[in-house]
Amino acid sequence: MEYYSSHINKLIEQLSRLPGIGAKSAQRLAFHILNMPKDQVEQLSASIVNAKANVQYCKNCYTLTDQEICPICNNPRRDRKVIMVVENTRDLAAYEKTGKYDGVYHVLHGAISPMLGIGPDDIKLKELMQRLSQDDIEEVIIATNSSLEGETTAMYISKLVKPSGIRVSRIASGVPVGGDLEYIDEVTLLRALEGRVEL
């Protein structure tokens, strides 16, 4: 593209590699960045490098944190006997926002997906089993996504953990609160029916 300078092309190319950012958005972002004051551009750039340099996995639950052990695992008020297994740190954050869960977490960093060639060894599953064998755990709550991969992973973990006698549960799937039945897919509707609770 002769009409942009090589530095602009390079920036557009880098931005368009990010997820959910197409060629048009990358252009728009690039020109926005070029019009930002220099100190703001430097802050943006520094925040990227700093986050990458300082963030690591918590040695206990494998969430992304800037400490050896994350604030949740380090919090004495959290119930360490209950572990919620999630696919990634964003899912952990979603449950933290509810403010109602007081157990700890285990972050898998992915889900089993034969399609994408992701097997049990590619996610933090060995690490989960190690925690279960070392610590005094009463319940494992599987909160992987309600997708094919999430369900596969849930089944796999359930089979792995059950023989140890630890209670294994799965978060309910059904109609989302405020959801209009008319617009909800059939699988979800059937799940909601199967999982109905007595009133």
Place this chain on the structure above:
Amino acid sequence: MEYYSSHINKLIEQLSRLPGIGAKSAQRLAFHILNMPKDQVEQLSASIVNAKANVQYCKNCYTLTDQEICPICNNPRRDRKVIMVVENTRDLAAYEKTGKYDGVYHVLHGAISPMLGIGPDDIKLKELMQRLSQDDIEEVIIATNSSLEGETTAMYISKLVKPSGIRVSRIASGVPVGGDLEYIDEVTLLRALEGRVEL
């Protein structure tokens, strides 16, 4: 947000300031960046700083470029007697992609908008008038957007340039190619009618 580290929060905050990136997208981008290999993260960060540091306005047409004079103004095969006036470098790029325009450009970096308090002095209009008085120009093609601001700017430029005897034209507005009449707004339909050409 206790559940993310301060470096992650800082990155999310910086990303969410970019246009079109909400809180959710910023989170998704941040975790994507954290999962990228270190050298790719550094490339991304460097491309941001380098673009900002090396890109400047072309001394002739005011497009963003990394040279004193941009490749288009420097190209001896371009017709320097025809200037297309556009609002920004992205619009220039849109016309360059057609590959059919062989004149040069003038980038205003904005449009007159009384609503936003942007007056004629806030865009590169003086610079355009200076080019017209210094160089031998035959035609000014106004290709500002077909918005209220774009039209206002077009009218303003037209009034300014006409007394000099230079031909002033405006790109046609009408039904976009492939556009379905049913879904096109009334103003566009009326414009298309007014601008009809004999076959």
